Amino acid sequence: MGDGELGRYALALSEIEIQRYRFMAHAAREGEAHWWQLAGITDGANVLDLGCGPGLVALEMARVVGASGRVVGVDREADAVATARALLDEAGLSHTEVHCAEAWNTGLEAGSFDVVCLRHVLAHNTTDEVTRILEHVRELLRPGGCCYIAESDLTANRIDPPIADITDLTERYIAYLRSVGRNPAAGPEMGSTLLRAGFELAGRHAEYVMPPPGRGVRPPSWAAREAMVAAGIASADDVERWDRALTDDLPNAVSLFVVNHLVIGRAPEP
Numbered sequence: 001m002g003d004g005e006l007g008r009y010a011l012a013l014s015e016i017e018i019q020r021y022r023f024m025a026h027a028a029r030e031g032e033a034h035w036w037q038l039a040g041i042t043d044g045a046n047v048l049d050l051g052c053g054p055g056l057v058a059l060e061m062a063r064v065v066g067a068s069g070r071v072v073g074v075d076r077e078a079d080a081v082a083t084a085r086a087l088l089d090e091a092g093l094s095h096t097e098v099h100c101a102e103a104w105n106t107g108l109e110a111g112s113f114d115v116v117c118l119r120h121v122l123a124h125n126t127t128d129e130v131t132r133i134l135e136h137v138r139e140l141l142r143p144g145g146c147c148y149i150a151e152s153d154l155t156a157n158r159i160d161p162p163i164a165d166i167t168d169l170t171e172r173y174i175a176y177l178r179s180v181g182r183n184p185a186a187g188p189e190m191g192s193t194l195l196r197a198g199f200e201l202a203g204r205h206a207e208y209v210m211p212p213p214g215r216g217v218r219p220p221s222w223a224a225r226e227a228m229v230a231a232g233i234a235s236a237d238d239v240e241r242w243d244r245a246l247t248d249d250l251p252n253a254v255s256l257f258v259v260n261h262l263v264i265g266r267a268p269e270p
């Protein structure tokens, strides 16, 4: 993964990673039920999951909108698209489709969606790309439709008991993201970002969530290790140290805390 390739994860996911995505998607459906309802992710809705990854959130939303609705997933990574298609087919959700495209140029029909979701996608794009993506989202939404953003703030991550090597990995990742023009603290800025893009704010919420540490599962910061070494932000010794901490210490850590920011923007009606 080179500079500018952030967000282009290796999505050849192991079963344990899929389980973790599934757990997080289920937790989102349960914990965000009020916000999904407010945004219009309800029976019969047409929903676009932009940057859908392996499609587990799309799967939960497809169950919520039911067969009279439709859920479309889009991701630029072919292996994410293939995984999402396979998981949605396996679940028998025939009112879903998945396409491979850039989030700013999906080729989908203008004005055809009630809701467009962007979950943990915008932080992997530059400021200019975020502007282009939100312009496109406005085109895709019907008037009065909603853009639903879930985004984190890596600078607020906490772990208890503290593990110095994991904190170091997170801090280097934050430095790396900044060096390639990404915003690791995007979550709290999403309201003003939506307002600048011409949306009206319809809802806003933030809370800490506690993802399960999960034996064998590694964070996105680990996926960026080679890029961090290439950028001179880490050495091979650092990578070995992080590897040991992720193998020996993280699975035994009791609590991880990650901030989840939810922001809902409504496309203006004429």
Ligand SMILES: C[S@@+](CC[C@H](N)C(=O)[O-])C[C@H]1O[C@@H](n2cnc3c(N)ncnc32)[C@H](O)[C@@H]1O
Residues within 6 Å of the ligand: 007, 008, 009, 021, 050, 051, 052, 053, 054, 055, 056, 057, 074, 075, 076, 077, 080, 101, 102, 103, 104, 118, 119, 120, 121, 124, 125, 129
């Ligand atoms: C952290 S994953 C989140 C996946 C999913 N939204 C979820 O919450 O489970 C981010 C996904 O967004 C995709 N992505 C990031 N920027 C994108 C863009 N500009 N166009 C299309 N997909 C993008 C990545 O390929 C990746 O699959």
